[in-house]
Amino acid sequence: MPELPEVETTRRGLAPLIEGQALRQFAVHQPMLRWPVSIPNELPGHVVQRLRRRGKYLLFDFEHGSLIVHLGMSGSLRFVERETPRLLHDHVELDFGGVHLVRLNDPRRFGCVLWQPGGGETHPLLASLGPEPLENEFSGQGLFEKARARKVAVKLFVMNSHIVVGVGNIYANEALFLAGVRPTRAAGRIPRGRFEDVARAIRMVLDDSIRVGGTTLRDFINPEGKPGYFRQSLRVYDRADQPCVRCGAGIESVVLGGRSTYYCPSCQPSRGFGPVSCKVLID
DNA sequence: CAACGGACCTGCCTGC
DNA sequence: TGCAGGCAGGTCCGTT
Numbered sequence: 001m002p003e004l005p006e007v008e009t010t011r012r013g014l015a016p017l018i019e020g021q022a023l024r025q026f027a028v029h030q031p032m033l034r035w036p037v038s039i040p041n042e043l044p045g046h047v048v049q050r051l052r053r054r055g056k057y058l059l060f061d062f063e064h065g066s067l068i069v070h071l072g073m074s075g076s077l078r079f080v081e082r083e084t085p086r087l088l089h090d091h092v093e094l095d096f097g098g099v100h101l102v103r104l105n106d107p108r109r110f111g112c113v114l115w116q117p118g119g120g121e122t123h124p125l126l127a128s129l130g131p132e133p134l135e136n137e138f139s140g141q142g143l144f145e146k147a148r149a150r151k152v153a154v155k156l157f158v159m160n161s162h163i164v165v166g167v168g169n170i171y172a173n174e175a176l177f178l179a180g181v182r183p184t185r186a187a188g189r190i191p192r193g194r195f196e197d198v199a200r201a202i203r204m205v206l207d208d209s210i211r212v213g214g215t216t217l218r219d220f221i222n223p224e225g226k227p228g229y230f231r232q233s234l235r236v237y238d239r240a241d242q243p244c245v246r247c248g249a250g251i252e253s254v255v256l257g258g259r260s261t262y263y264c265p266s267c268q269p270s271r272g273f274g275p276v277s278c279k280v281l282i283d
Numbered sequence: 284c285a286a287c288g289g290a291c292c293t294g295c296c297t298g299c
Numbered sequence: 300t301g302c303a304g305g306c307a308g309g310t311c312c313g314t315t
Contacts, residue, residue, distance in 0.1 A: 003308060034291070034311085056309075073309055074293075089293085108292045110309060125311090152286070161310075168308055217308060218295080258288075260306085 002071045004133070004166030005209035006220050006228065007056045010077050013223035014102065015051040017079055018060075021096040022047045030091035033106060034072060037092060037113045043067070048096075054121060055129050055165030060094075065117040068125065072110025078103050079223040102223075130164045133202050138164055140196030147187040147195070154190055155183035156257045158202065167202055169259045170215055170237045175201040176263065177236045180274030183261045184254065194273055201278040208233065236262040246277065 002010070025044045028037050043062070052059040052066075058077075060067035069077070082101045086093075092113055094102040104113065116123040131137040146163050147154075157163055159172045167175070176183050178201035181194060190198070209215060214228030217238075221227055235245050240253040244264040253262050267274040 006308075034309090070309080072292095073307070106292095107294065108307090108309095110291065150285075156286095159309095170308060215308075220308070257286095259309095 002056060002075065002214070002220060003168030003171055004053075004056060004206055005171070005230065006214035007053055007058060007071060007166075008210050009214040009222050009228060010071070011051055011053045011058055014077060014079060017100070017223070018048050018094075018096055018102065019050055020047060021098075024095045024097045026095060027093040028091070029086070029093070030089075030109070033091065033109045034070075034112045035114065038115050039067065039092075039113065040065075040115055043115075054126055055132070055161055056168075057126065059116075065115060065119075068112070068114045068116055068123060069104065070112045070125075072106060072108060072112070074108040074219065075104060075106035075111035076219070076221050077223055078105065078221070078225060080225075128162055130160075130162050133164050133166055133199075133206055138199060138203075140194075140199035141192065143199055144190070144192045144195040147190060150188045151186045153184050153256050154181060154187045154198070155261055157187035158198065159257075159259075164202070166206065170217075170234065171202065171205050171209070173237045173262050174205045174235055177201075177268060178205065178276070178278040180268055180276050182268040182270055183256060183263055184270075197276045197278065201276075204278045236264065238262065246275075 023044050023046060026039055031037050046062045048060050049063060050061040052061055056070060058069040079100055079102055081099055087105055089107045090103045090105050092104040121127060147157060155172050155176060158167050179197040181198060209230040212229040213222060214220060215230040216227035236251050239251045239262060241250050244251055244267060247266050249264055249266040251262055252265050253260055
Protein backbone atom coordinates (compact mmCIF):
# COMPACT_ATOMS: atom_id res chain seq x y z
CA MET A 1 0.00 0.00 0.00
CA PRO A 2 2.09 2.88 1.05
CA GLU A 3 4.59 4.22 -1.41
CA LEU A 4 6.89 7.12 -0.60
CA PRO A 5 4.21 9.85 -0.49
CA GLU A 6 2.06 7.85 1.91
CA VAL A 7 5.02 7.10 4.17
CA GLU A 8 6.09 10.75 4.06
CA THR A 9 2.54 11.84 4.88
CA THR A 10 2.62 9.50 7.85
CA ARG A 11 5.99 10.87 8.96
CA ARG A 12 4.86 14.48 8.73
CA GLY A 13 1.76 13.78 10.71
CA LEU A 14 3.51 11.88 13.45
CA ALA A 15 6.82 13.71 13.82
CA PRO A 16 5.59 16.82 15.68
CA LEU A 17 3.65 14.61 18.07
CA ILE A 18 6.47 12.33 19.17
CA GLU A 19 9.80 14.04 18.52
CA GLY A 20 11.36 14.93 21.86
CA GLN A 21 9.02 12.57 23.69
CA ALA A 22 10.19 9.64 25.79
CA LEU A 23 8.76 6.23 25.00
CA ARG A 24 6.91 5.14 28.15
CA GLN A 25 6.16 1.59 27.16
CA PHE A 26 5.27 -0.55 24.21
CA ALA A 27 3.05 -3.54 23.55
CA VAL A 28 3.24 -6.22 20.88
CA HIS A 29 -0.04 -7.99 20.21
CA GLN A 30 1.10 -9.86 17.10
CA PRO A 31 4.82 -10.68 17.25
CA MET A 32 5.00 -12.12 13.73
CA LEU A 33 4.95 -9.58 10.94
CA ARG A 34 7.18 -10.09 7.90
CA TRP A 35 9.87 -10.87 10.46
CA PRO A 36 9.46 -11.20 14.22
CA VAL A 37 8.90 -7.81 15.82
CA SER A 38 12.06 -6.74 17.59
CA ILE A 39 12.00 -3.89 20.11
CA PRO A 40 14.63 -3.78 22.88
CA ASN A 41 13.13 -4.32 26.32
CA GLU A 42 15.11 -1.40 27.67
CA LEU A 43 13.83 1.08 25.06
CA PRO A 44 11.19 2.65 27.34
CA GLY A 45 12.60 5.76 29.00
CA HIS A 46 14.52 6.81 25.90
CA VAL A 47 13.62 9.87 23.84
CA VAL A 48 12.74 9.91 20.13
CA GLN A 49 15.17 12.47 18.74
CA ARG A 50 13.75 12.45 15.26
CA LEU A 51 11.30 10.62 13.04
CA ARG A 52 13.02 10.10 9.71
CA ARG A 53 12.14 8.47 6.42
CA ARG A 54 14.47 6.46 4.23
CA GLY A 55 12.69 5.24 1.12
CA LYS A 56 9.54 3.62 2.47
CA TYR A 57 11.09 2.95 5.87
CA LEU A 58 10.25 5.10 8.88
CA LEU A 59 13.10 5.46 11.34
CA PHE A 60 12.35 6.40 14.93
CA ASP A 61 15.79 7.72 15.89
CA PHE A 62 16.80 7.28 19.50
CA GLU A 63 20.20 8.36 20.80
CA HIS A 64 21.55 4.81 20.69
CA GLY A 65 19.74 3.32 17.70
CA SER A 66 16.66 3.43 15.52
CA LEU A 67 13.37 1.62 15.42
CA ILE A 68 12.78 0.67 11.78
CA VAL A 69 9.14 0.51 10.72
CA HIS A 70 7.93 -0.54 7.28
CA LEU A 71 4.23 -0.46 6.44
CA GLY A 72 4.36 -3.20 3.79
CA MET A 73 1.29 -3.33 1.54
CA SER A 74 -1.42 -2.68 4.06
CA GLY A 75 0.09 -0.97 7.08
CA SER A 76 -0.74 2.35 8.70
CA LEU A 77 0.27 4.21 11.85
CA ARG A 78 -2.38 6.00 13.82
CA PHE A 79 -2.18 8.48 16.65
CA VAL A 80 -5.21 7.69 18.82
CA GLU A 81 -6.51 8.40 22.29
CA ARG A 82 -5.46 5.66 24.66
CA GLU A 83 -9.04 4.66 25.45
CA THR A 84 -9.73 3.98 21.78
CA PRO A 85 -10.60 0.30 21.43
CA ARG A 86 -7.97 -1.69 19.59
CA LEU A 87 -8.90 -2.57 16.02
CA LEU A 88 -8.43 -5.95 14.42
CA HIS A 89 -4.80 -6.07 13.18
CA ASP A 90 -3.51 -3.41 15.58
CA HIS A 91 -0.27 -5.32 16.14
CA VAL A 92 2.10 -2.93 17.89
CA GLU A 93 1.50 -0.04 20.26
CA LEU A 94 3.97 2.70 21.20
CA ASP A 95 3.05 4.67 24.31
CA PHE A 96 4.61 8.11 24.70
CA GLY A 97 2.59 9.10 27.75
CA GLY A 98 -0.15 11.69 27.67
CA VAL A 99 -3.55 10.79 26.34
CA HIS A 100 -2.44 9.38 23.00
CA LEU A 101 -0.83 6.22 21.62
CA VAL A 102 0.75 5.27 18.30
CA ARG A 103 -0.72 2.08 16.87
CA LEU A 104 0.52 0.04 13.94
CA ASN A 105 -2.28 -1.66 12.03
CA ASP A 106 -1.28 -4.09 9.29
CA PRO A 107 -3.83 -6.66 8.06
CA ARG A 108 -1.50 -8.46 5.66
CA ARG A 109 1.50 -8.36 8.00
CA PHE A 110 3.96 -7.57 5.20
CA GLY A 111 5.35 -4.74 7.29
CA CYS A 112 8.07 -4.93 9.93
CA VAL A 113 9.27 -3.42 13.19
CA LEU A 114 12.98 -3.95 13.76
CA TRP A 115 15.72 -2.47 15.90
CA GLN A 116 18.95 -1.09 14.52
CA PRO A 117 21.62 -0.32 17.12
CA GLY A 118 23.84 2.72 16.69
CA GLY A 119 23.51 5.61 14.26
CA GLY A 120 23.78 5.43 10.49
CA GLU A 121 22.00 2.96 8.26
CA THR A 122 23.82 -0.24 8.98
CA HIS A 123 20.88 -2.60 8.92
CA PRO A 124 21.01 -4.92 5.89
CA LEU A 125 17.59 -3.65 4.78
CA LEU A 126 18.93 -0.09 4.64
CA ALA A 127 22.58 -0.52 3.79
CA SER A 128 22.29 -0.89 0.02
CA LEU A 129 19.34 1.36 -0.77
CA GLY A 130 19.53 3.70 -3.74
CA PRO A 131 19.22 7.50 -3.60
CA GLU A 132 16.20 9.42 -2.36
CA PRO A 133 14.23 10.62 -5.39
CA LEU A 134 13.49 14.01 -3.83
CA GLU A 135 17.12 14.72 -2.95
CA ASN A 136 19.82 16.12 -5.20
CA GLU A 137 21.74 12.85 -5.29
CA PHE A 138 19.02 11.50 -7.59
CA SER A 139 19.41 12.30 -11.27
CA GLY A 140 18.62 11.09 -14.76
CA GLN A 141 22.35 10.77 -15.28
CA GLY A 142 22.53 8.34 -12.35
CA LEU A 143 19.64 6.29 -13.72
CA PHE A 144 21.29 6.20 -17.13
CA GLU A 145 24.59 4.94 -15.73
CA LYS A 146 22.97 2.20 -13.65
CA ALA A 147 20.90 1.08 -16.63
CA ARG A 148 23.86 0.20 -18.85
CA ALA A 149 23.42 -3.24 -20.42
CA ARG A 150 20.31 -3.97 -18.38
CA LYS A 151 17.49 -5.67 -20.20
CA VAL A 152 14.97 -5.37 -17.40
CA ALA A 153 11.81 -3.39 -18.22
CA VAL A 154 12.27 0.26 -17.30
CA LYS A 155 9.25 0.14 -14.98
CA LEU A 156 10.78 -2.65 -12.90
CA PHE A 157 14.09 -0.80 -13.03
CA VAL A 158 12.70 2.36 -11.41
CA MET A 159 10.78 0.25 -8.88
CA ASN A 160 14.03 -1.40 -7.75
CA SER A 161 14.99 0.12 -4.39
CA HIS A 162 18.67 -0.40 -5.11
CA ILE A 163 18.33 1.94 -8.11
CA VAL A 164 16.12 4.57 -6.47
CA VAL A 165 13.94 4.23 -3.38
CA GLY A 166 10.26 4.91 -2.90
CA VAL A 167 8.86 4.40 -6.39
CA GLY A 168 6.08 1.83 -6.12
CA ASN A 169 3.60 0.53 -8.63
CA ILE A 170 1.27 3.53 -8.77
CA TYR A 171 3.94 6.18 -9.17
CA ALA A 172 6.09 4.15 -11.57
CA ASN A 173 3.10 3.94 -13.90
CA GLU A 174 2.31 7.63 -13.51
CA ALA A 175 5.89 8.83 -13.95
CA LEU A 176 6.48 6.82 -17.13
CA PHE A 177 3.30 8.24 -18.60
CA LEU A 178 4.48 11.79 -17.91
CA ALA A 179 7.87 10.97 -19.41
CA GLY A 180 6.38 9.41 -22.57
CA VAL A 181 8.09 6.07 -21.99
CA ARG A 182 6.48 2.63 -22.51
CA PRO A 183 6.94 0.71 -19.21
CA THR A 184 8.01 -2.46 -21.02
CA ARG A 185 11.05 -0.93 -22.74
CA ALA A 186 14.44 -2.26 -21.72
CA ALA A 187 16.13 0.07 -19.22
CA GLY A 188 19.43 -0.20 -21.07
CA ARG A 189 17.93 1.20 -24.26
CA ILE A 190 16.60 4.45 -22.85
CA PRO A 191 18.78 7.40 -23.88
CA ARG A 192 20.35 9.69 -21.31
CA GLY A 193 18.09 12.62 -22.12
CA ARG A 194 14.96 10.56 -21.72
CA PHE A 195 16.17 9.37 -18.33
CA GLU A 196 16.36 13.02 -17.35
CA ASP A 197 12.67 13.24 -18.19
CA VAL A 198 11.95 10.06 -16.23
CA ALA A 199 13.76 11.43 -13.17
CA ARG A 200 11.91 14.73 -13.45
CA ALA A 201 8.58 12.90 -13.78
CA ILE A 202 9.29 10.76 -10.72
CA ARG A 203 10.02 13.87 -8.67
CA MET A 204 6.97 15.66 -9.89
CA VAL A 205 4.57 12.82 -9.27
CA LEU A 206 5.89 12.10 -5.77
CA ASP A 207 5.95 15.78 -4.92
CA ASP A 208 2.42 16.43 -6.12
CA SER A 209 1.14 13.42 -4.24
CA ILE A 210 2.82 14.40 -0.96
CA ARG A 211 1.20 17.81 -1.31
CA VAL A 212 -2.27 16.27 -1.12
CA GLY A 213 -1.54 13.61 1.47
CA GLY A 214 -0.75 10.64 -0.80
CA THR A 215 -3.00 8.20 -2.61
CA THR A 216 -5.82 6.36 -0.91
CA LEU A 217 -7.02 3.46 -3.05
CA ARG A 218 -9.00 1.75 -0.37
CA ASP A 219 -7.46 1.94 3.04
CA PHE A 220 -4.50 4.30 3.36
CA ILE A 221 -4.98 6.76 6.21
CA ASN A 222 -2.65 9.30 7.80
CA PRO A 223 -1.97 9.33 11.57
CA GLU A 224 -5.17 11.30 12.08
CA GLY A 225 -7.17 8.64 10.27
CA LYS A 226 -7.73 10.71 7.12
CA PRO A 227 -7.21 9.60 3.49
CA GLY A 228 -5.00 11.16 0.79
CA TYR A 229 -6.40 12.80 -2.32
CA PHE A 230 -3.96 11.99 -5.12
CA ARG A 231 -6.20 9.28 -6.47
CA GLN A 232 -8.18 11.79 -8.47
CA SER A 233 -4.95 12.94 -10.13
CA LEU A 234 -3.95 9.51 -11.40
CA ARG A 235 -3.58 9.59 -15.18
CA VAL A 236 -3.10 5.91 -16.05
CA TYR A 237 -3.05 3.76 -12.91
CA ASP A 238 -6.12 1.50 -12.73
CA ARG A 239 -7.58 3.16 -15.84
CA ALA A 240 -7.51 0.24 -18.29
CA ASP A 241 -9.79 0.84 -21.30
CA GLN A 242 -10.52 4.40 -20.23
CA PRO A 243 -9.50 7.30 -22.49
CA CYS A 244 -6.03 8.78 -22.15
CA VAL A 245 -6.30 12.19 -20.49
CA ARG A 246 -3.95 13.57 -23.11
CA CYS A 247 -4.95 11.99 -26.43
CA GLY A 248 -8.11 10.00 -25.78
CA ALA A 249 -6.70 6.62 -26.83
CA GLY A 250 -7.70 3.66 -24.66
CA ILE A 251 -5.33 2.98 -21.78
CA GLU A 252 -3.83 -0.50 -22.07
CA SER A 253 -2.67 -2.81 -19.33
CA VAL A 254 -0.16 -5.63 -19.10
CA VAL A 255 1.47 -7.53 -16.26
CA LEU A 256 5.14 -6.82 -15.56
CA GLY A 257 6.95 -8.60 -12.77
CA GLY A 258 3.56 -9.72 -11.50
CA ARG A 259 2.31 -6.14 -11.14
CA SER A 260 -0.42 -4.42 -13.12
CA THR A 261 1.01 -1.95 -15.58
CA TYR A 262 -0.87 0.79 -17.40
CA TYR A 263 0.13 3.00 -20.31
CA CYS A 264 -1.23 4.95 -23.23
CA PRO A 265 -0.33 3.11 -26.45
CA SER A 266 -0.05 6.38 -28.32
CA CYS A 267 1.64 8.74 -25.80
CA GLN A 268 4.02 5.92 -24.77
CA PRO A 269 4.83 4.28 -28.09
CA SER A 270 6.50 0.88 -28.36
CA ARG A 271 9.25 2.37 -30.51
CA GLY A 272 10.63 5.82 -29.93
CA PHE A 273 9.15 8.02 -27.25
CA GLY A 274 6.10 10.15 -26.67
CA PRO A 275 5.63 13.73 -25.54
CA VAL A 276 6.97 14.74 -22.15
CA SER A 277 4.25 16.26 -20.04
CA CYS A 278 6.06 16.97 -16.79
CA LYS A 279 7.06 20.53 -16.14
CA VAL A 280 10.66 21.34 -15.39
CA LEU A 281 11.30 21.63 -11.68
CA ILE A 282 13.89 24.13 -10.66
CA ASP A 283 15.39 23.71 -7.24
C1' DC B 284 25.95 -10.51 -11.67
C1' DA B 285 21.01 -10.34 -13.79
C1' DA B 286 16.42 -12.12 -14.44
C1' DC B 287 12.49 -14.50 -12.92
C1' DG B 288 8.98 -16.59 -9.94
C1' DG B 289 7.47 -17.80 -5.51
C1' DA B 290 6.75 -16.58 -0.96
C1' DC B 291 4.71 -14.09 2.92
C1' DC B 292 -0.93 -12.78 4.61
C1' DT B 293 -5.66 -10.90 4.84
C1' DG B 294 -9.55 -8.82 2.65
C1' DC B 295 -12.33 -7.42 -1.04
C1' DC B 296 -14.50 -7.95 -5.39
C1' DT B 297 -16.18 -10.63 -9.31
C1' DG B 298 -18.42 -14.26 -11.48
C1' DC B 299 -20.46 -18.71 -11.51
C1' DT C 300 -26.49 -16.75 -0.78
C1' DG C 301 -22.06 -19.21 -1.07
C1' DC C 302 -17.84 -20.15 -2.57
C1' DA C 303 -13.70 -20.24 -5.60
C1' DG C 304 -10.53 -17.48 -7.78
C1' DG C 305 -8.06 -13.44 -8.71
C1' DC C 306 -6.17 -9.32 -7.29
C1' DA C 307 -4.15 -5.59 -4.06
C1' DG C 308 -0.10 0.30 -2.55
C1' DG C 309 6.10 -4.35 -1.12
C1' DT C 310 10.22 -6.65 -1.48
C1' DC C 311 13.12 -10.52 0.02
C1' DC C 312 14.99 -14.82 -1.33
C1' DG C 313 15.95 -18.92 -3.90
C1' DT C 314 16.70 -20.82 -8.41
C1' DT C 315 18.22 -20.54 -13.04
